[in-house]
Amino acid sequence: SILIIDFGSQVTQLIARRIREAGVYSEIVPFNAAAEAFERMQPKGVIFSGGPSSVMWEDAPSAPQIAFDSGVPLLGICYGQQTLHQQLGGKVVASDQKEFGRAYVEVKAPSALFDGLWQVGETHQVWMSHGDRVETLAPGFDVVATSEGAPFAIATNEDAKRFTVMFHPEVVHTPDGGKLLANFARHICGCAGDWTMASFRDAKIAEIREQVGSGRVICGLSGGVDSAVAAVLIHEAIGEQLTCVFVDHGLMRLGEAEQVVSLFRGSYNIPLVHVDASADFLGGLEGVTDPEAKRKFIGAEFINVFEAEAKKIGGADFLAQGTLYPDVIESVSFTGGPSVTIKSHHNVGGLPERMNMKLVEPLRELFKDEVRELGRELGLPEAFVDRHPFPGPGLAIRIPGEVTKERCDILRKADAIYLEEIRNAGLYDAIWQAFAVLLPVRTVGVMGDYRTYDSVCALRAVTSVDGMTADTYPFAPEFLSRVATRIVNEVAGINRVVYDYTSKPPGTIEWE
Numbered sequence: 001s002i003l004i005i006d007f008g009s010q011v012t013q014l015i016a017r018r019i020r021e022a023g024v025y026s027e028i029v030p031f032n033a034a035a036e037a038f039e040r041m042q043p044k045g046v047i048f049s050g051g052p053s054s055v056m057w058e059d060a061p062s063a064p065q066i067a068f069d070s071g072v073p074l075l076g077i078c079y080g081q082q083t084l085h086q087q088l089g090g091k092v093v094a095s096d097q098k099e100f101g102r103a104y105v106e107v108k109a110p111s112a113l114f115d116g117l118w119q120v121g122e123t124h125q126v127w128m129s130h131g132d133r134v135e136t137l138a139p140g141f142d143v144v145a146t147s148e149g150a151p152f153a154i155a156t157n158e159d160a161k162r163f164t165v166m167f168h169p170e171v172v173h174t175p176d177g178g179k180l181l182a183n184f185a186r187h188i189c190g191c192a193g194d195w196t197m198a199s200f201r202d203a204k205i206a207e208i209r210e211q212v213g214s215g216r217v218i219c220g221l222s223g224g225v226d227s228a229v230a231a232v233l234i235h236e237a238i239g240e241q242l243t244c245v246f247v248d249h250g251l252m253r254l255g256e257a258e259q260v261v262s263l264f265r266g267s268y269n270i271p272l273v274h275v276d277a278s279a280d281f282l283g284g285l286e287g288v289t290d291p292e293a294k295r296k297f298i299g300a301e302f303i304n305v306f307e308a309e310a311k312k313i314g315g316a317d318f319l320a321q322g323t324l325y326p327d328v329i330e331s332v333s334f335t336g337g338p339s340v341t342i343k344s345h346h347n348v349g350g351l352p353e354r355m356n357m358k359l360v361e362p363l364r365e366l367f368k369d370e371v372r373e374l375g376r377e378l379g380l381p382e383a384f385v386d387r388h389p390f391p392g393p394g395l396a397i398r399i400p401g402e403v404t405k406e407r408c409d410i411l412r413k414a415d416a417i418y419l420e421e422i423r424n425a426g427l428y429d430a431i432w433q434a435f436a437v438l439l440p441v442r443t444v445g446v447m448g449d450y451r452t453y454d455s456v457c458a459l460r461a462v463t464s465v466d467g468m469t470a471d472t473y474p475f476a477p478e479f480l481s482r483v484a485t486r487i488v489n490e491v492a493g494i495n496r497v498v499y500d501y502t503s504k505p506p507g508t509i510e511w512e
């Protein structure tokens, strides 16, 4: 296994992800807990992450001595590179030549780090992000690659198997970065590369059993992939100690609620409480048109309903959530200052404190596509696992203006037609998220010699890697015409269809 010592970089989890992709088990441990973790794991190699600190600060974080004394191979990235040199007797200074973003390194000498990958004399793109720089390398280190702003872009001590890079190999903007990390884990550290999602499943099951003991766990299902995968995994670990509660707010897509219920009760035989709270939600949304007011009401009502149901079944010691890594990093980011609330994202936040429960979050380290892979591993149907993300507040934020049952029904039909056409055209997997929006605008049309005066439906489809930025999906005009014709012909209440061509930023993916 590989131990990743976290010095607080925003992208530390990406290191773990790349190591997983190389088929090697790794654990991320904060720098101040790394010594114990080393004793426990006996890793075959250690990676020092980047981080926002400066090694020149008085109590700058450092790596535990045991990492050096053990003699296992080491890889220092950015801040990790600086502390590695400093701890081994090199010198780091503040630099006036800062390098951020894309840079090119020129390979000056061979190294085990890029053996079989990069040759001397070649130039390769990397992603730099650093302020300080190493002025004097630690004894035994030599430069093997340079960049314009970084004479020590890669410096290594080949005999001691210690490698330091000033750039981030873990991000996609370092195109060969994944291969460099795989080289380190497999060839330099000698890890086997046979670790898979099946191993992850087994390890997590053991971890959940240990955490939960004989306690009771309650899991709120949203209808989405993340909470479903978390629930199935936890059920595998602790069986009947788990109860799932599915709060149906009446704002789901067509057939979605039925799908969730039949999957859990039918295929998996997992105890499921299905609460049809649509009347409460729709009642409470009456007259509400402000997007934030909708979101806040739905979030609060969700907690009320969930809490009441939890009480009915006798409470629980733990609350399970399908929290993913991108959800975690935004809330714990250690460099980011206070950020502006664009939208109040809805999840079951607030519940654990209110109900005095501990959290079980088995997906915290994973990215969306890895959760999907785990879902497949657990036998969830493909059509369920590969579904596009769906926001907690559901259709309410896809109906600008007042939300009514009638408008939800209209939107559900249009949305289902749009998605059916996308699937038929084989485009579903190429798109991150596609959905219809029902606008509070009526326009005039003509249908079979009659005048119509009905609502406008907007179609949205975007590509994205993580939902943080997004690009409009460029459908062929014939495709959009076909969808528009079908929606206007088949859905009463809609007589005009438009396509949303806004990227994010400046738009957001959802309309509210």
Ligand code: XMP
Pocket: 343, 344, 345, 346, 347, 389, 390, 391, 392, 393, 433, 467, 468, 504, 507, 508, 509, 510, 511, 512
């Ligand atoms: P925006 O609209 O902010 O959406 O560009 C980015 C991604 O997040 C989803 N989204 C939500 N997911 N609860 C969720 O679980 C929410 O309240 C929520 N709001 C937006 C959105 O569908 C997109 O994938």
